[in-house]
Amino acid sequence: MTFASLKRACVLPATLTLVLVASLFGCGGGGTQAIDTGLSTSSWTWRLPAGFPVPVVPDDNPMSDAKVELGRFLFHDKRLSGNGTQACVSCHLQSLAFTDGRATSLGSTGEAHPRNAQPLANVAYNATLTWANFSLTDLERQALAPLFGDNPVEMGVNDRNQAEVLARISADADYSARFASVYAGQAQPVTWDNIIKSIAAFQRSIISANSRYDRAQRGELLLTAAETRGLNLFNGEKAECFHCHGSFNFNDQTRHLGLRLVDTPFHNTGLYDIDGKGGFPFPNRGILELSGKPEDMGKFRAQTLRNVAVTAPYMHDGSIATLEExxxxxxxxxxxxxxGPHAGDGRNNPFKSDLVAAISLTAQDKADLVAFLKTLTDEDLLTDPRFSDPFQ
Structure with missing residues (x-):
């Protein structure tokens, strides 16, 4: 694939069918199970708790241990950026559940991204990717934007430097051996296509399923009284959180093997109304940017709440600092x-979802909900050497 065709693939929308599926909140059952999916020509075993389905893997990018490990190296390698200063991990830190702690991210040239970096744990289950793009449905295609995009510049690979960046990787003897092993039979295995496939395989391997909540579901521990009250509020009609965060992954867009119908809703939550007509600040106007439909103003994907306690600040533009807020x-x-320039009453936004309405929560209710949300932190994920920097 040429650089020009890669860049075109960044912006051309894909076909997506939007259909409805009911999702279940609970994921109880026994412990971790090894599942042989038969999706890989080399060694790979999903290790998933009962209740966690097997992720979808593209036929042309099967998982393997060697490919995932190669992807881990590339994910952490600053040589993959145009100026050699930034890696994928720069905006997706393991200690912050693969976010960066910023309101909005900074690219390799210092240019600010308009949106908040999304977490990567369980990204293999996402039906769509990024905050507001219904056409991005696979990690391979999504990777093109941070690598080659120029508005904003993230990794900063372009027509002038893309051969140089590829040469940096090719010149590394360890990389040459790894690529030759993973992509055996190819005359020149160090290609952009293979780089992207390897990174995508690594990202699919980042599974978060061992939080306090998960262990309580498996009967390994008991939640505290406050955490239990928060869980009941979360999953009840008083707080109504479960409407948008009710799947095993605590969001409402999931995809996995065996699922026949996939729902991909986007929501306007009343975060802004800058003109009294439902307006959101440019360039963060939701899927309107792609669909052109006025009613899509301010509609964004509901984020997973797994590890939410360590992924502040919140919302698509990082404009809310704490869980309490x-x-x-x-x-x-x-x-x-x-x-200020964003003044307005989002409560009256005409495009706001019917799921977002004023509710009565006491101070105790809020404290209990925060206590429950903190049980979704998977401490193992934050330090697991399988996902850590291999250069350290």
């Missing part, structure tokens, strides 16, 4: 901004 925002049924 997020709960206040939803309890109010939208956000009121009283001054």
């Amino acid at each position: 997020v709960l206040d925002f939803y309890a109010a049924g939208g956000r009121v901004i009283t001054s």
Whole structure:
């Protein structure tokens, strides 16, 4: 694949069928199980707890241990950026559940990205990728934007430097051996296509399923009284969190083997109303940017809540700092901004989802909900050497 065709693939939408599937909140059952999916020509075994389905893997990019490990190296390698200063991990830190702690991310040239870096744990289950792009449905295609995109510049690979960047990887003897092993039979295995496939395989391997909540579901521990009250609020009609975060992955867009129908909803939560007509600040106007439909103004994908306690700040633009403030925002049924360029009453946004309405939460309710949300942190994920920097 040429650089020009890679760049075109960044922006051309793919066909996506939107259909409805009911999702279940609970994932109880026994411990970890090894599942042989038969999807790989080399060694690979999914190790998933009961209740966690097997992710979908593209036929042309089967998983293998060697490919995932190669992807881990590439994910952490700054040589993969145009100026050699930034790696994928720069915006997806393991210690922060593969986010970066910023309101919005910074690219390799210092250019600010308009959106908050999304976590990568369990990304293999996402039906669509990024905050507001219904056409991005696989990790291989999504990778083109951070690598080759120029608005904004992230990794900063372009027509002028793409051969140089590829040469950096080819010149590394360890990489040459790894690529030759993973992509055996190819005359020149170090290609952009293979780099992207390897990184995607590594990302699919990042499974988070061992939080306190997960262990409680498996009967390995008991949640505290506050955590249990928070769980009941979360999954009940008073707080109504489960409507958008009710799957095993605590979001409402999931895809996995055996699932016949896939739902990909996007939601306007009343975060802004800058013109009294439902407007959101440019360039963060939701899937409207792609669909052109006025009713899609401000519609974004509901983020997974797994590891949410370590992924602040929140929302698509990082404009809410804490979990407590997020709960206040939803309890109010939208956000009121009283001054500045974004002033407006999001509670009255005409495109706001019917799922977002004012609710009555006491201080104790909010504390209990935060206590429960903190049980979704998978401490093992944050330090697991399988995902860590191999250059350290």
